[in-house]
Amino acid sequence: MDIQQSLIERIHRGDRGGANALLDAWASEHGYERLFTEVLDPTLQLIGEEWNSSETFTLAQVYVAAKVTEDVLCKIAVRRKSSSEGQPAKGPAVIGNIEEDFHALGRRMVGTFLRAEGWIVHDLGNDVPAALLVDKAQEVGARVIGVSAMMMTTARNIKRVREEIDRRGLAGRLQLAVGGAVFRVCPGLVEEVGGDGTAANALGAAELFKRLWEESVRKEAGS
Amino acid sequence: MNSMERIQATLAGKPLDRRAFAPVLGLYGARLTDCPLEKYYTDPEAYAAGQSAVRETFRPDVLCAPLAFASIGAAFGGELVFLDTESPNLRRPAVQSVEQWDSLVPPDPEAHPQLLFFRDAIRRMAAEHGGEVPIAMVIPIPVDIPAVVMGMESWLETVLFDPAGAQHVMERIIPFYVRLVNGFFAAGATFVVMPSGFASPAIVTREIVTNFTRLILAQTLTQLCGPVVLHNVGAPMLAHLDLLTGLPSVVGFIVDQQDDLARARRVVGPESVLFGGLDCTNLGPMTAVEVEDRCRAILEERRRDARFVLGTSGPDVAWDTPPENIHAMRKAAESFGRIEV
Numbered sequence: 080m081d082i083q084q085s086l087i088e089r090i091h092r093g094d095r096g097g098a099n100a101l102l103d104a105w106a107s108e109h110g111y112e113r114l115f116t117e118v119l120d121p122t123l124q125l126i127g128e129e130w131n132s133s134e135t136f137t138l139a140q141v142y143v144a145a146k147v148t149e150d151v152l153c154k155i156a157v158r159r160k161s162s163s164e165g166q167p168a169k170g171p172a173v174i175g176n177i178e179e180d181f182h183a184l185g186r187r188m189v190g191t192f193l194r195a196e197g198w199i200v201h202d203l204g205n206d207v208p209a210a211l212l213v214d215k216a217q218e219v220g221a222r223v224i225g226v227s228a229m230m231m232t233t234a235r236n237i238k239r240v241r242e243e244i245d246r247r248g249l250a251g252r253l254q255l256a257v258g259g260a261v262f263r264v265c266p267g268l269v270e271e272v273g274g275d276g277t278a279a280n281a282l283g284a285a286e287l288f289k290r291l292w293e294e295s296v297r298k299e300a301g302s
Numbered sequence: 303m304n305s306m307e308r309i310q311a312t313l314a315g316k317p318l319d320r321r322a323f324a325p326v327l328g329l330y331g332a333r334l335t336d337c338p339l340e341k342y343y344t345d346p347e348a349y350a351a352g353q354s355a356v357r358e359t360f361r362p363d364v365l366c367a368p369l370a371f372a373s374i375g376a377a378f379g380g381e382l383v384f385l386d387t388e389s390p391n392l393r394r395p396a397v398q399s400v401e402q403w404d405s406l407v408p409p410d411p412e413a414h415p416q417l418l419f420f421r422d423a424i425r426r427m428a429a430e431h432g433g434e435v436p437i438a439m440v441i442p443i444p445v446d447i448p449a450v451v452m453g454m455e456s457w458l459e460t461v462l463f464d465p466a467g468a469q470h471v472m473e474r475i476i477p478f479y480v481r482l483v484n485g486f487f488a489a490g491a492t493f494v495v496m497p498s499g500f501a502s503p504a505i506v507t508r509e510i511v512t513n514f515t516r517l518i519l520a521q522t523l524t525q526l527c528g529p530v531v532l533h534n535v536g537a538p539m540l541a542h543l544d545l546l547t548g549l550p551s552v553v554g555f556i557v558d559q560q561d562d563l564a565r566a567r568r569v570v571g572p573e574s575v576l577f578g579g580l581d582c583t584n585l586g587p588m589t590a591v592e593v594e595d596r597c598r599a600i601l602e603e604r605r606r607d608a609r610f611v612l613g614t615s616g617p618d619v620a621w622d623t624p625p626e627n628i629h630a631m632r633k634a635a636e637s638f639g640r641i642e643v
Contacts, residue, residue: 093462093507138505142458181383181391184455206383206393231583231620232388260536264583264616 083122090126090144091136098147103154111155115195119151123192127282141281142184145191152195171199172288173216174225175207177236182229185259188281189225196285209239216253222295223288225256226274234261234272241273251298254291258284305363305435309492312575313529313553315608317642321601322611323635324364325628326582327356328440329389329618334359340384343370346422353427357435360628363611365431367424367439367491369618374441375450377409377416387621395453400460400467406451408478411485421489428490436492443532444472444479444522445500445515461500461510472518480525487528494528495556497535501546504537511545524550531577534558536616543569558615559584563604577613578604579631585614586623590630597634608643 082105089098106114126144130136172193176186183205190202201215216224224244228234237257244253257274258281269277275294278287303311303319312322331352332342341348353365372392376382379396397406411417420439427437442450448471449457461468483494500506500515523530531554532546539546540561546552547570554575557566563578570576580588580596588596597612604610612635619628 091507092509095463137503137507139458139462139507139510142455143462146459146463179383179385179391181393183453184458187455230388230617231586232385232622261583264536264581265587267587 082118083125086122087126090140090147093139093143095143095146099150102151111158115151115155119148123282127280130280130282145188148191148195168199169197171201171219171221172223172225173201173203173212173221175203175212176205176227177233178206178208179236180228180233181205185281186227189284192281192284193288198288209243212240213243213247223254223256223291228259229261231261231265234259234268237272252295254295256287256291306433308363309436312609312611315643319640321635321638321641322363323632324362324577324611325614325631326366326618327362328366328369329621331356333621343368343373343390344419346419346426349423350426354430357431360632364436364438365427367427367437368420369440371442371450373416374447377414378451389618392450395451397452398456400464400471403471403474408474411482417482421485424486424489424491432490437490438493438495439486439491440495441483443496443498443519444475445518447475447479461514476522479522484527493531495531495533497533499535501542502535502537502539503541508542508545511542516545519549523552526551529553531556534615540566556613556615567607575609575611577611579613579615582614582616582619585627586620588627590626593627594630594634597631601634601638608641
């Protein structure tokens with residue numbers, strides 16, 4: 080069985096320790112930098128695709144994947160500190176749960192998977208007012224804000240972020256990514272709240288943010 | 303038939319004058335009575351008045367006692383936040399880690415104001431409607447209670463990576479839970495609906511359900527003094543439904559809009575009541591005609607199912623759902639006329 084399938088199998092049964100042991104063994108031969116690009120990243124993509132298409136993965140298993148990812152990122156960070164090496168960072172990006180939303184788990188997993196892809200993530204936490212999200216994006220030079228909501232009523236508060244972006248003349252330059260359970264069950268909600276895009280799950284966030292970042296660059300260059 | 307007779311006949315699989323109709327309209331009572339939600343979710347009289355308005359307006363066959371899970375977390379010491387158009391939420395959980403459970407004293411269901419609110423609301427509702435309309439109390443399964451005490455992430459981490467810690471937490475929860483729920487029955491709840499997050503295929507694996515959730519449910523439900531209906535928690539539950547059959551006290555299942563009702567019936571068997579219908583989240587954006595058409599299609603598909611109830615899946619019917627959409631559900635149920643066995 081190849082390393083990706085072995086890793087998926089361990090994540091599938093919630094075996095965080097086994098997954099780490101497998102990855103450590105591979106990294107001892109090939110190095111942690113290659114571990115991420117050649118093993119972990121493609122495995123996460125496979126899990127994301129499968130989670131999206133067949134629902135064979137549960138939230139618990141994706142949470143295990145997030146924890147294994149965090150474990151690997153910690154090991155990579157320790158080695159980078161000692162060797163002063165590293166790949167160029169992506170971003171920055173700003174994420175948060177919209178005002179009156181307190182369901183942190185999805186947002187935190189998005190943060191983990193973005194960091195895994197090299198994004199510098201500014202996580203503002205739960206219950207974040209629209210103006211604060213846009214303030215932070217302007218302060219750090221982010222081109223993408225990711226806003227999460229679990230319920231229909233709180234998802235509609237995301238419209239305030241759209242309004243704030245437009246009011247400050249940042250439309251196009253500052254892209255709005257939206258996500259959360261309610262977006263999976265309500266077709267048209269992304270457009271209703273003024274989102275520029277969404278992902279089917281936390282594992283798709285990095286691809287979405289990359290696309291929106293490129294869209295921002297393209298729109299700014301075209302204006 | 304009045305609603306109580308209709309639901310009892312459904313439970314018994316007997317003929318009905320019409321299909322029972324049971325949307326979750328806990329929150330909607332506040333809208334009908336123009337009641338601020340902080341008052342609605344703390345004042346039993348205000349809540350009961352809201353449910354009287356629900357009955358008068360829509361004539362549902364089940365009334366819902368307060369659906370406010372965060373208030374249970376607040377009773378353990380979490381910080382509650384009241385919102386304008388939905389039930390309260392938790393700004394901060396009571397504890398952050400499994401170790402803190404050692405010093406955590408569960409609240410007394412017979413003395414804590416937030417828990418007494420539930421019981422007093424049920425008592426008032428039962429006094430006014432109890433003989434005629436069943437009163438359903440909605441409370442998460444015991445395995446979900448730690449998520450409102452320590453936060454979903456901490457609890458999920460405990461269940462996944464610290465099984466002994468999870469078991470320890472449940473040993474603290476179960477006696478509290480049994481007292482709380484039996485208090486609901488004593489106050490007049492006809493049955494208890496239990497959203498089952500840690501049994502959901504969207505959240506946990508079959509192994510977790512088999513080796514943890516089901517064992518806790520079996521241990522807890524056998525101590526309860528009334529019937530229980532397990533709920534989909536807003537996601538398809540069919541893939542795990544077989545793991546939830548045969549549990550003590552369970553008389554029915556509220557499946558998700560996306561679940562195949564015929565398959566669900568085959569899994570739960572002919573004796574259980576099956577609730578099915580549109581998801582609360584999608585009910586608002588639809589037109590009344592669409593709601594009625596969709597409900598009629600569901601009812602047609604379940605025409606021969608004596609123990610089927612037209613309900614809603616997912617959470618509470620949303621605040622901004624047009625009342626005509628709820629009327630459309632009832633109209634669909636009424637239009638089908640008698641249900642013969």
